[in-house]
Each structure stands twice: as structure tokens, then as C-alpha cells.
Amino acid sequence: MKFNIYILFILAATSLQSCLFQEDDIFDKSASERIEAAVEEYKEVLLSAKNGWHLEYCPGEDYSMGGINMFIKFEKEKATMTSELGSTTSSAGTNVTTYYRVIPEQSVMLTFDTYNDIIHYFGEPQGSNANLQGDYEFIIMSATPEEVILQGKRYKNKMRMVPVDEKTSWSTIIRKLSLTADRSFLATYNYIINGQKVGTAKRSSNTNTFIVTDNNKNESELSFIYTDTGFKLLKPIYVDGAEIKNFNWSSTPDEAGVFTSVDESSASVTLEAFYPENYAYYADFLGSYTMTYSELAFDSSNKPYFRFVETNATLQRKLENKSYSLSGMPDALTSLEISYDRSTGAVSYKTGTQVSVYGDYYLYQTIGTSDSYMPSYVGYNFILDGIIEQTSPLCIAFKDTGWGSYYFGEPVTSIVIDAYGTALPTQSSFSGYAQWYRDVVITKKGN
Amino acid sequence: MRNSIIYILLLSSMLFASCNDDSVDKDNSIFEHKEVVRNAFDRWLLNNYIYPYNIDVKYRMEDLESSMGFILAPATYEKSVALVKIVKHVWLDAYDEVAGINFMRSYVPRTIHIIGSEAYNQNGTTVLGTAEGGMKITLYNVNNINPSNLNIEQLNAYYFRTMHHEFAHILHQTRNYDPAFDRITEGSFLSDSWYIYQDPETLENYLRTDKQAWEAGFVTPYAMSEPREDFVETITTYVTHDQAYWDNMLKEAGTEGAKLINSKFAVVYSYMRDTWNIDLTKLRTTVLRRQNEVLYLDLKI
Numbered sequence: 236m237k238f239n240i241y242i243l244f245i246l247a248a249t250s251l252q253s254c255l256f257q258e259d260d261i262f263d264k265s266a267s268e269r270i271e272a273a274v275e276e277y278k279e280v281l282l283s284a285k286n287g288w289h290l291e292y293c294p295g296e297d298y299s300m301g302g303i304n305m306f307i308k309f310e311k312e313k314a315t316m317t318s319e320l321g322s323t324t325s326s327a328g329t330n331v332t333t334y335y336r337v338i339p340e341q342s343v344m345l346t347f348d349t350y351n352d353i354i355h356y357f358g359e360p361q362g363s364n365a366n367l368q369g370d371y372e373f374i375i376m377s378a379t380p381e382e383v384i385l386q387g388k389r390y391k392n393k394m395r396m397v398p399v400d401e402k403t404s405w406s407t408i409i410r411k412l413s414l415t416a417d418r419s420f421l422a423t424y425n426y427i428i429n430g431q432k433v434g435t436a437k438r439s440s441n442t443n444t445f446i447v448t449d450n451n452k453n454e455s456e457l458s459f460i461y462t463d464t465g466f467k468l469l470k471p472i473y474v475d476g477a478e479i480k481n482f483n484w485s486s487t488p489d490e491a492g493v494f495t496s497v498d499e500s501s502a503s504v505t506l507e508a509f510y511p512e513n514y515a516y517y518a519d520f521l522g523s524y525t526m527t528y529s530e531l532a533f534d535s536s537n538k539p540y541f542r543f544v545e546t547n548a549t550l551q552r553k554l555e556n557k558s559y560s561l562s563g564m565p566d567a568l569t570s571l572e573i574s575y576d577r578s579t580g581a582v583s584y585k586t587g588t589q590v591s592v593y594g595d596y597y598l599y600q601t602i603g604t605s606d607s608y609m610p611s612y613v614g615y616n617f618i619l620d621g622i623i624e625q626t627s628p629l630c631i632a633f634k635d636t637g638w639g640s641y642y643f644g645e646p647v648t649s650i651v652i653d654a655y656g657t658a659l660p661t662q663s664s665f666s667g668y669a670q671w672y673r674d675v676v677i678t679k680k681g682n
Numbered sequence: 683m684r685n686s687i688i689y690i691l692l693l694s695s696m697l698f699a700s701c702n703d704d705s706v707d708k709d710n711s712i713f714e715h716k717e718v719v720r721n722a723f724d725r726w727l728l729n730n731y732i733y734p735y736n737i738d739v740k741y742r743m744e745d746l747e748s749s750m751g752f753i754l755a756p757a758t759y760e761k762s763v764a765l766v767k768i769v770k771h772v773w774l775d776a777y778d779e780v781a782g783i784n785f786m787r788s789y790v791p792r793t794i795h796i797i798g799s800e801a802y803n804q805n806g807t808t809v810l811g812t813a814e815g816g817m818k819i820t821l822y823n824v825n826n827i828n829p830s831n832l833n834i835e836q837l838n839a840y841y842f843r844t845m846h847h848e849f850a851h852i853l854h855q856t857r858n859y860d861p862a863f864d865r866i867t868e869g870s871f872l873s874d875s876w877y878i879y880q881d882p883e884t885l886e887n888y889l890r891t892d893k894q895a896w897e898a899g900f901v902t903p904y905a906m907s908e909p910r911e912d913f914v915e916t917i918t919t920y921v922t923h924d925q926a927y928w929d930n931m932l933k934e935a936g937t938e939g940a941k942l943i944n945s946k947f948a949v950v951y952s953y954m955r956d957t958w959n960i961d962l963t964k965l966r967t968t969v970l971r972r973q974n975e976v977l978y979l980d981l982k983i
Binding site: 238239242246311312334336340346347348349350351355358359360362363364365366371372388 | 685686689719721741742743744745746751752753754755756757758759761762798799800801802803804806825
């Protein structure tokens with residue numbers, strides 16, 4: 236009996252069908268026809284910008300790396316592009332050509348499907364199955380001749396693209412953008428809301444982000460992209476419910492300068508640049524020094540040992556506001572390059588820099604401990620910070636405060652120069668170290 | 683019982699009801715009829731890969747074609763051109779020469795997918811190439827080629843070996859080899875940890891060297907991952923190296939290692955001869971000659 240009841244239920248469920256057929260098509264055309272039409276329409280839009288598009292490219296999941304200004308001109312098959320950063324092999328504003336396609340896939344997708352080092356640099360693996368989280372495939376969310384909204388396919392950041400004014404060249408815009416970045420060169424800022432200092436902000440050195448530390452030591456991040464007048468936040472902040480997004484830069488001769496919010500709102504947010512303690516200007520480091528270090532040498536039975544050396548050295552101008560050359564070491568095959576960071580007013584020693592050509596050899600800067608070193612071809616970027624031990628007279632010691640000791644498993648103490656038979660360091664053209672300086676300290680001579 | 687059967691009959695008659703009498707729309711095709719735009723390389727591919735072999739070379743990256751687990755970037759146009767020309771010369775044409783073009787037409791994969799960047803495994807090793815179901819070969823790290831300064835050894839390690847390796851997979855996936863092969867070094871396969879060598883005394887781990895693999899009776903460390911990899915590595919190592927390399931390997935392998943490698947090679951050699959009518963030694967001579975000819979190829983479009 237029970238069985239029959241079940242059967243009745245099933246009967247009811249299956250027999251109570253209706254033949255009233257009301258399945259009106261919502262659209263006039265089939266799905267495939269519509270997506271083909273969308274592809275054609277979006278292609279037309281991309282081609283319509285005669286002087287190309289200005290793309291606010293955002294690598295890093297949830298905008299974590301800040302934005303980079305890129306410029307893309309679409310031709311029928313290929314596109315020409317450039318960015319405010321340049322690439323690993325070329326300087327800012329250098330154009331590359333690349334293939335692209337607009338294809339139906341997850342809606343309509345714009346993909347740059349042959350490699351170019353402007354955009355794929357952010358998407359390619361960096362020595363392991365990890366990258367800088369930059370997309371090179373974009374879902375086209377909307378497209379009109381005035382504005383295209385793209386969404387990265389893998390990392391989901393939304394990016395805006397607007398046509399470049401036909402009378403303005405890309406290089407002019409890039410120059411303006413770099414002017415903003417140049418003028419606001421300091422990394423340290425007071426974070427002020429409605430006139431009240433609520434914390435400090437530090438601009439990161441590799442990404443376009445500020446790390447804000449409020450008065451209670453809580454940290455948060457602001458991701459931005461440079462504009463020709465200041466910067467724009469990629470994720471707006473809200474003060475008393477009002478959205479704050481756009482900032483303009485202004486500097487006066489006697490102040491470090493300030494970013495001020497310019498959104499139509501009663502609230503105001505400012506980032507006021509300040510010189511950190513111990514900040515030194517580029518020119519402050521130039522001059523004559525006493526330099527001490529221990530140099531790797533060999534005794535009469537060919538056993539290696541470190542020999543203490545005290546010598547005169549000079550720190551000379553190399554690239555204004557960027558680098559110095561340190562020379563004066565006896566029997567040196569090359570001078571060393573010391574980097575200056577204008578945003579913090581500090582000096583450092585960086586690996587991976589080609590310092591000179593000696594005969595048939597290309598000499599590179601790297602680092603080491605007392606008994607081993609990292610050949611430059613390994614390619615890791617390490618920094619020895621120029622720690623200011625005392626200010627009068629100025630005394631600087633080059634020390635590892637970063638990841639070097641993780642690599643070696645013991646403290647990094649040495650500046651090492653290694654040599655290669657080819658202009659780029661490779662394992663096969665590696666010919667050993669050329670110079671080994673341990674515990675380098677330079678002390679400025681009195682005037 | 684009989685009742686149930688009647689119910690079931692009733693049910694099925696109702697389930698298969700249909701109300702729709704729309705005719706099929708034959709006027710509007712969902713396929714587009716647009717002319718395909720081909721660049722110079724596309725036209726070259728048409729004449730050298732598609733018409734003769736029906737192979738689709740995808741040099742413009744399609745992530746739907748690739749493994750989503752890897753972080754990858756496309757290849758440059760110029761490097762794809764160089765690689766595709768080289769692969770035709772040392773792989774397709776070599777087999778054509780030895781086994782005839784109809785053999786290749788039957789068994790080549792239908793898709794070759796080119797990826798610019800390396801593909802990194804979680805354990806830090808990289809994948810040189812993959813073959814899927816005899817239908818597709820993917821080659822990685824193509825942006826590493828320098829067409830103006832070719833390095834045959836590097837090309838061999840990354841691309842020639844990979845093509846021979848993956849094609850050998852297709853051959854044994856089509857017709858299997860003698861299962862006796864799997865039993866020669868049955869207990870020595872290591873799966874994913876093929877690249878780790880553990881010192882028997884100190885128990886410390888090192889990267890496995892070729893010599894350590896040879897001594898264990900394998901032609902390469904990767905051959906130790908699983909039997910079918912061992913099988914194709916034996917073919918690949920043989921055809922991409924000269925006799926001097928092979929002899930030296932056997933010498934370095936020691937008596938035990940050499941014995942194992944020799945018995946594997948006997949299976950491999952007769953498999954290729956009896957199943958596919960290919961003399962591996964003749965194939966090797968052809969491949970080696972063609973590898974050296976690569977330096978004189980025009981690698982541009």
C-alpha cells in the first residue's frame with residue numbers, strides 16, 4: 236500500500252505537465268550571434284582611439300601593487316604599447332609592438348597573446364610558480380569610445396582605459412607623470428585628516444603604495460597611480476562618509492611639499508612630506524674618505540687569509556641623485572658603485588650591477604660571507620645598507636639588514652666582485668671572483 | 683509485481699512527452715563566415731605544418747589550452763618562428779626521412795602549443811614539455827632561445843629532447859611496449875622524488891646526478907620517475923646523443939648499471955623496429971646530422 240502511495244506521488248509529479256509553451260526569446264538573436272556582434276563592436280571601439288588609449292594598469296591582487304600608466308594604440312592585428320616604467324630591457328616610454336586579439340571567452344576578452352616585456356613582465360613566473368600578479372588577459376566589462384573598463388581575468392582588478400587626446404604625445408604625458416614622481420621624491424609623510432595628524436605614511440620603494448601607520452600603530456595600505464597633477468587612489472578612502480580619491484601635489488621652495496585631496500567634499504586629507512631623521516642630501520656624501528676593510532689574500536704557502544687594509548678613498552658623482560663611484564682601493568680592478576636613495580636620503584650597495592669591463596672580463600657586484608659568495612648569475616637582488624654609524628665625522632658601514640643571511644645561513648659581511656666572459660652573467664661564462672672586501676667602513680675626512 | 687510493471691510503463695509513456703513542434707532554425711548559422719587574417723608566419727605554418735601534417739601550431743598563447751595550475755606567459759613572435767622552424771628540421775623531417783611522411787601524418791600530435799615562460803612545479807623543478815593523450819604537445823621556456831646565437835646543447839636539452847620524448851609517449855600510448863620492460867628495474871621507481879638522491883650513509887639529500895641515475899640502471903634521473911618515462915627517456919637519450927656519449931654512459935654506469943640499461947635498450951630497440959619499422963640507430967644518425975644543420979637554417983620569416 237505504501238508503495239502505491241509513492242507511485243501516486245510520482246505519477247502526480249510527472250503527469251501534471253503543461254503544454255502552455257511560453258518561452259519567448261528575450262533577445263532577438265542567438266547567443267553566439269550576439270557575442271560575435273559584441274566582439275566586432277569592441278574591436279571597433281579599440282581601433283577608434285586614433286592616438287591610442289591610456290590604461291591604468293593594476294598588477295597585484297586587490298590592487299596591492301598600485302597602478303602603472305600604460306599607453307596602447309591598437310592597429311588591426313598588432314598593438315603598440317609603452318609604460319611610464321619602461322621594461323627590464325628598455326627605458327620608460329620605449330614602444331614595443333605586440334599581437335593582441337579580441338575573442339569570445341567568459342564574455343568578450345582582450346588578450347595580449349605574444350610576449351612583450353612591458354605587460355608580460357608582470358604576468359610571467361619569477362623563478363618559481365609565482366609572479367607579480369599582473370594580468371595580460373582582460374574581460375571587457377564595457378566599452379565606449381570615451382571609456383573602456385577591463386577586468387583582469389586571473390587577478391580580477393578592474394582597470395580603466397580612456398583615449399589619449401589627439402594633440403598630446405605619449406612622451407609628453409609620461410614626462411609630466413615622472414615630474415610628479417620626481418618632485419614628491421620623499422618617502423615619508425605625515426598623514427593628516429581635517430587638519431589633525433592621525434599617523435604617518437611611507438611610500439614603498441618598489442610599488443605604488445603608501446603604508447599608513449596610525450597613532451595606534453595599526454597599519455593599512457593605500458594603493459595609488461600617478462597622475463599629471465598628483466595621484467589617484469585605486470581604492471578610495473571614506474572620511475565622514477565622503478569619498479576621497481584624487482590628490483594634487485604642491486611644493487614650495489622652503490617646504491618638502493604636500494599632497495592634498497581635491498574631491499568635492501567637506502573632508503580633506505593631506506599627505507605632508509617630511510625629511511626623516513638622519514636624512515642626507517646627495518651632495519652630503521661626496522668627498523674624501525678613509526676606508527677600511529679586510530681583503531682576501533694568499534700567504535706564501537697559498538693559503539687564503541684576510542688582510543686588513545686602510546686606505547684613502549673618494550666618493551664621486553656618478554648619476555646625480557642616484558649613484559656614486561667609490562674608488563681608491565689599492566690594486567682594485569674597478570671602482571664600486573654606491574647607490575643613493577633620494578626618497579630616504581640613504582646610501583646602499585646593490586648586487587647585480589655591472590661595474591666595469593676589465594680586459595675581456597665583465598665585472599659584476601655581488602655579496603658574500605667570510606668564506607663563500609653568491610655568483611652574480613644566480614640573479615638574486617641583495618642590498619647592503621650604508622648604515623650611518625656616526626654623523627660627525629660621517630662614518631658609514633655597509634651591512635646586510637635584509638635577506639642575505641637567509642640565503643647564506645650566516646651573516647653577510649663582504650662586498651665581492653665577480654667576473655664573466657660575456658656581458659650578461661651566465662653560469663657558463665662565469666670565471667670566478669675578482670675582488671673580495673670584508674667589513675667595509677668609510678669615514679669622511681674633515682674639511 | 684505486475685502492477686509495478688504497469689506503473690512503470692505508464693510512467694515512461696508520460697515522461698517522454700514533448701510539446702515542442704518548433705522547426706530547426708537552419709537559416710542562421712552559429713558559425714561565423716569571416717575570412718581568417720593570416721600573418722607571414724601563419725602562412726608559413728599553413729604550408730609547412732597544416733597542409734602536410736594537419737598540425738595546428740598555437741604560438742599565440744591560449745590559456746584554455748594550458749594548465750591553469752602553472753603561471754605562464756606567452757612566447758615572443760620571433761622566438762616562436764625560430765623554434766617552429768628548428769622543430770620541423772630536427773624532429774618532423776628526421777622521422778620523415780627514416781619512417782616516411784605517412785607515418786608522421788598518422789601519429790603526430792594534432793596540436794603543438796608554445797609557451798614562452800618556464801613552468802615551475804611546486805617542488806621547484808621545471809616542466810620542459812607535456813604530451814596529452816597523443817593529441818597535443820606543449821613546449822615551455824621558448825623565450826629562452828636566442829636565435830642570433832644558437833646553442834645546440836641548450837636546444838637539445840630543452841626542445842629536441844622534449845619533442846622526441848613526448849612523441850615517444852604518443853607511440854607507446856598508441857601501441858604499448860613489452861611489459862617485461864617495466865620489470866627490469868621494477869623496485870627503483872621514485873615517482874615525484876626522482877630528482878632527490880639520498881646519500882646511503884649520511885642520509886642527506888642531494889640533487890640526483892646523471893651518474894647516480896646511470897649506476898641505478900637509468901639513462902637520466904627523470905627516467906626514475908615511472909616506467910613509461912623510463913621507456914621514452916631511453917629512446918630520447920639514444921637518438922639525441924652520439925655513440926661516444928652512450929659508450930661513456932655505459933662505462934660510468936658500472937657493470938650492474940650497464941647491464942640494466944642494455945637490457946632496457948634491447949626492449950626499446952626491438953619495439954621500435956618490430957612495431958614501427960624504425961631502426962633507432964638510423965634515426966639517431968639522421969637526428970644528429972640535422973641537429974648540426976640547425977646552425978645554417980634561416981630562422982626568420
